[in-house]
Amino acid sequence: MASRSEISGWIVILITISAIVLFASFVAIEQGSHERAALKRVCIDNLPQIDGAKQQWASERKKVLGDKTTTADILPYLGRTVSTLPVCPARGIYELGVVGENPKCSVPGHALPKSGE
Numbered sequence: 001m002a003s004r005s006e007i008s009g010w011i012v013i014l015i016t017i018s019a020i021v022l023f024a025s026f027v028a029i030e031q032g033s034h035e036r037a038a039l040k041r042v043c044i045d046n047l048p049q050i051d052g053a054k055q056q057w058a059s060e061r062k063k064v065l066g067d068k069t070t071t072a073d074i075l076p077y078l079g080r081t082v083s084t085l086p087v088c089p090a091r092g093i094y095e096l097g098v099v100g101e102n103p104k105c106s107v108p109g110h111a112l113p114k115s116g117e
């Protein structure tokens with residue numbers, strides 16, 4: 001039979017192991033949320049470019065609020081030799097929306113702050 005000190009030795013080891021596991025998972029969760037925040041920032045930085053191209057297209061083509069915008073419409077206004085829209089690093093899909101509406105990403109939380117905020 002195990003002596004009292006052997007048992008308490010095992011308890012200390014078990015507590016130490018669970019503390020390490022707990023700490024490691026906390027670090028992993030923290031890292032994950034930092035990465036998500038970084039991806040979100042890159043994504044949100046893309047939105048004003050898309051919005052700017054959209055507004056320029058709308059004003060040059062005399063579009064009115066509510067007119068539908070397509071990728072092909074705004075690509076020439078993105079100011080680079082691009083053949084595609086900027087992409088969300090978190091694999092979200094950009095929805096251009098209609099004229100007068102902010103473009104948005106399909107990933108929740110990847111959005112321009114509403115005007116006035």
Ligand SMILES: [Zn+2]
Pocket residue numbers: 040043044088089090091092093105106107110
């Ligand atoms: Zn996004």
